[in-house]
Amino acid sequence: xxxxxxxxxxxxxxxxxxxxxxxxxxxxxxxxxxxxxxxxxxxxxxxxxxxxxxxxxxxxxxxxxxxxxxxxxxxxxxxxxxxxxxxxxxxxxxxxxxxxxxxxxxxxxxxxxxxxxxxxxxxxxxxxxxxxxxxxxxxxxxxxxxxxxxxxxxxxxxxxxxxxxxxxxxxxxxxxxxxxxxxxxxxxxxxxxxxxxxxxxxxxxxxxxxxxxxxxxxxxxxxxxxxxxxxxxxxxxxxxxxxxxxxxxxxxxxxxxxxxxxxxxxxxxxxxxxxxxxxxxxxxxxxxxxxxxxxxxxxxxxxxxxxxxxxxxxxxxxxxxxxxxxxxxxxxxxxxxxxxxxxxxxxxxxxxxxxxxxxxxxxxx
Amino acid sequence: xxxxxxxxxxxxxxxxxxxxxxxxxxxxxxxxxxxxxxxxxxxxxxxxxxxxxxxxxxxxxxxxxxxxxxxxxxxxxxxxxxxxxxxxxxxxxxxxxxxxxxxxxxxxxxxxxxxxxxxxxxxxxxxxxxxxxxxxxxxxxxxxxxxxxxxxxxxxxxxxxxxxxxxxxxxxxxxxxxxxxxxxxxxxxxxxxxxxxxxxxxxxxxxxxxxxxxxxxxxxxxxxxxxxxxxxxxxxxxxxxxxxxxxxxxxxxxxxxxxxxxxxxxxxxxxxxxxxxxxxxxxxxxxxxxxxxxxxxxxxxxxxxxxxxxxxxxxxxxxxxxxxxxxxxxxxxxxxxxxxxxxxxxxxxxxxxxxxxxxxxxxxxx
Numbered sequence: 077x078x079x080x081x082x083x084x085x086x087x088x089x090x091x092x093x094x095x096x097x098x099x100x101x102x103x104x105x106x107x108x109x110x111x112x113x114x115x116x117x118x119x120x121x122x123x124x125x126x127x128x129x130x131x132x133x134x135x136x137x138x139x140x141x142x143x144x145x146x147x148x149x150x151x152x153x154x155x156x157x158x159x160x161x162x163x164x165x166x167x168x169x170x171x172x173x174x175x176x177x178x179x180x181x182x183x184x185x186x187x188x189x190x191x192x193x194x195x196x197x198x199x200x201x202x203x204x205x206x207x208x209x210x211x212x213x214x215x216x217x218x219x220x221x222x223x224x225x226x227x228x229x230x231x232x233x234x235x236x237x238x239x240x241x242x243x244x245x246x247x248x249x250x251x252x253x254x255x256x257x258x259x260x261x262x263x264x265x266x267x268x269x270x271x272x273x274x275x276x277x278x279x280x281x282x283x284x285x286x287x288x289x290x291x292x293x294x295x296x297x298x299x300x301x302x303x304x305x306x307x308x309x310x311x312x313x314x315x316x317x318x319x320x321x322x323x324x325x326x327x328x329x330x331x332x333x334x335x336x337x338x339x340x341x342x343x344x345x346x347x348x349x350x351x352x353x354x355x356x357x358x359x360x361x362x363x364x365x366x367x368x369x370x371x372x373x374x375x376x377x378x379x380x381x382x383x384x385x386x387x388x389x390x391x392x393x394x395x396x397x398x399x400x401x402x403x404x405x406x407x408x409x410x411x412x413x414x415x416x417x418x419x420x421x422x423x424x425x426x427x428x429x430x431x432x433x434x435x436x437x438x439x440x441x
Numbered sequence: 442x443x444x445x446x447x448x449x450x451x452x453x454x455x456x457x458x459x460x461x462x463x464x465x466x467x468x469x470x471x472x473x474x475x476x477x478x479x480x481x482x483x484x485x486x487x488x489x490x491x492x493x494x495x496x497x498x499x500x501x502x503x504x505x506x507x508x509x510x511x512x513x514x515x516x517x518x519x520x521x522x523x524x525x526x527x528x529x530x531x532x533x534x535x536x537x538x539x540x541x542x543x544x545x546x547x548x549x550x551x552x553x554x555x556x557x558x559x560x561x562x563x564x565x566x567x568x569x570x571x572x573x574x575x576x577x578x579x580x581x582x583x584x585x586x587x588x589x590x591x592x593x594x595x596x597x598x599x600x601x602x603x604x605x606x607x608x609x610x611x612x613x614x615x616x617x618x619x620x621x622x623x624x625x626x627x628x629x630x631x632x633x634x635x636x637x638x639x640x641x642x643x644x645x646x647x648x649x650x651x652x653x654x655x656x657x658x659x660x661x662x663x664x665x666x667x668x669x670x671x672x673x674x675x676x677x678x679x680x681x682x683x684x685x686x687x688x689x690x691x692x693x694x695x696x697x698x699x700x701x702x703x704x705x706x707x708x709x710x711x712x713x714x715x716x717x718x719x720x721x722x723x724x725x726x727x728x729x730x731x732x733x734x735x736x737x738x739x740x741x742x743x744x745x746x747x748x749x750x751x752x753x754x755x756x757x758x759x760x761x762x763x764x765x766x767x768x769x770x771x772x773x774x775x776x777x778x779x780x781x782x783x784x785x786x787x788x789x790x791x792x793x794x795x796x797x798x799x800x801x802x803x804x805x806x807x
Contacts (some may be wrong), residue, residue, distance in 0.1 A: 276782040
């Protein structure tokens with residue numbers, strides 16, 4: 077893949093570093109390498125926890141209705157509070173918890189997808205994995221009258237798997253150089269198809285439209301946080317598989333041949349990592365609807381900070397994802413008060429310039 | 442020496458003769474090929490025109506309610522036939538006319554863009570230009586309550602914004618088209634999330650209308666809309682045909698093209714403007730009918746023996762929309778689906794096939 081950053085001076089700087097993977101083949105890393113230092117794992121965890129705690133507090137304190145911080149703290153600590161304040165605080169806890177889980181899942185999923193495909197633009201939104209999951213959920217709403225997250229998750233997973241397999245098969249057919257474009261186009265084809273099918277369904281079914289449009293927009297609001305438990309097994313398995321794949325991703329960054337030479341069982345490990353990523357993407361989509369661009373932005377930002385080692389990127393994204401999603405949700409509550417802009421839309425608007433900047437630095441054909 | 446001279450004469454004498462003959466031969470062959478190409482093009486356009494007329498008649502006359510050809514002519518010339526008149530003049534005829542116009546607009550715009558960017562994947566719908574128009578239009582219709590001409594204007598502005606963005610950010614050089622596709626796909630993701638947000642804020646009836654329109658629908662076409670799009674198509678498609686003929690020079694590279702007296706920038710700007718105008722006008726009336734702009738160009742190219750032909754592409758597009766509209770209206774009794782459902786479902790496999798076919802051709806050249 078000749079997706080190379082145009083910042084050539086990174087090359088010599090990397091040569092004398094010596095540790096960590098040498099991402100010669102995974103050239104999209106080169107731009108970041110010179111800037112990214114080696115941040116020790118405990119520091120990542122510490123800073124990450126701090127960041128998440130900070131944004132969670134902000135998310136609890138701010139919202140469409142302004143409530144005095146003292147009253148919120150009292151309600152949180154179980155003291156006496158009016159029913160109104162309690163209701164507001166409860167809903168903010170719900171959306172913060174869901175934002176936390178969804179952000180972590182998508183962030184980690186994005187790292188794995190980008191690493192596996194060696195495509196800097198690989199992301200569940202752009203690859204059409206979200207669209208596939210969304211389409212499957214609509215079919216579930218329409219034909220099986222599904223209305224719980226526990227029910228959505230099976231459809232979301234099935235849709236995500238189908239979309240991911242289609243995109244990956246198409247990408248394998250393309251010459252390596254053209255893979256980012258091929259994958260994006262395959263994703264676009266999946267999106268167009270799902271738009272058509274959704275159109276066909278809702279043209280005759282207003283009920284399905286009403287359920288669907290609230291789900292389609294990608295939001296962490298309006299859900300009870302306990303729904304997380306319904307997808308917990310998928311999430312836990314997904315996180316385990318993804319975090320276990322750090323070494324595999326480092327090896328893949330060197331190219332499949334080298335990875336095999338280093339003793340990696342490439343096919344098996346690829347499959348496990350992909351399974352993990354799809355589990356996370358499907359569960360996140362079942363929880364919050366399709367949220368695009370988080371899986372794109374988070375890995376790149378984290379990589380720029382912690383360096384090219386995928387184990388550290390995974391760890392960092394686990395914290396950066398929630399920060400982005402909760403921040404997007406909080407911003408969405410504030411910019412359009414008294415109404416709201418959903419987190420998925422804020423993320424898309426923030427993510428688009430990021431995508432453009434990334435594409436401008438790429439050399440694709 | 443003498444032996445050499447003895448051997449030489451037939452070389453010295455006969456060499457120029459075959460060369461001249463060969464040149465004459467080449468000229469004759471070239472002329473022949475050119476004539477055949479022209480004949481093939483004329484034949485193709487005629488055949489496609491016949492196909493479009495046939496499909497048009499089928500769409501206009503053979504709906505749920507059959508109308509004879511003679512009755513159709515009488516109604517167009519002003520006679521009122523109770524029962525038939527309403528169906529024919531207010532539903533099937535305008536839909537058939539609009540199918541032709543929208544198909545021609547999307548298809549010629551798509552073929553011109555693909556030809557200008559020299560990439561069969563780079564059509565306005567794949568690059569998000571249609572979605573720019575439809576997002577702006579949905580915003581204006583659903584949230585601002587606009588209708589008619591202002592919506593067309595807003596849709597045009599939306600399409601212009603997307604076109605300017607993808608051209609501006611893609612930069613220059615060999616990778617520009619690839620970057621345009623990537624930026625376009627990214628923008629499409631953002632725009633569709635904007636559309637979802639708009640749908641969420643509307644009441645459910647309006648949201649349903651908007652979603653049907655967003656899928657691409659000819660269900661509620663009026664004669665004034667037809668007149669508006671008809672004017673754009675009547676000006677835009679012939680102009681595009683003229684301009685696209687000059688695009689071949691750009692294939693030599695901008696420097697050589699300017700050496701040959703072609704101002705590459707102005708030519709590109711002109712083509713882009715026409716493409717955006719056609720796409721936006723058609724989208725404002727009947728929504729982004731999926732894949733028509735994307736597929737018509739390559740199909741017409743294949744039929745024309747590997748040459749870009751805007752009139753052929755426009756006719757292919759018209760035939761495609763006519764056929765898809767007929768299928769979507771009558772395939773499932775009792776439910777009229779939007780036309781975009783049919784083109785979307787039929788188009789996705791073709792996009793995938795094109796991706797695979799392109800891989801083959803890039804490997805051959807690599």
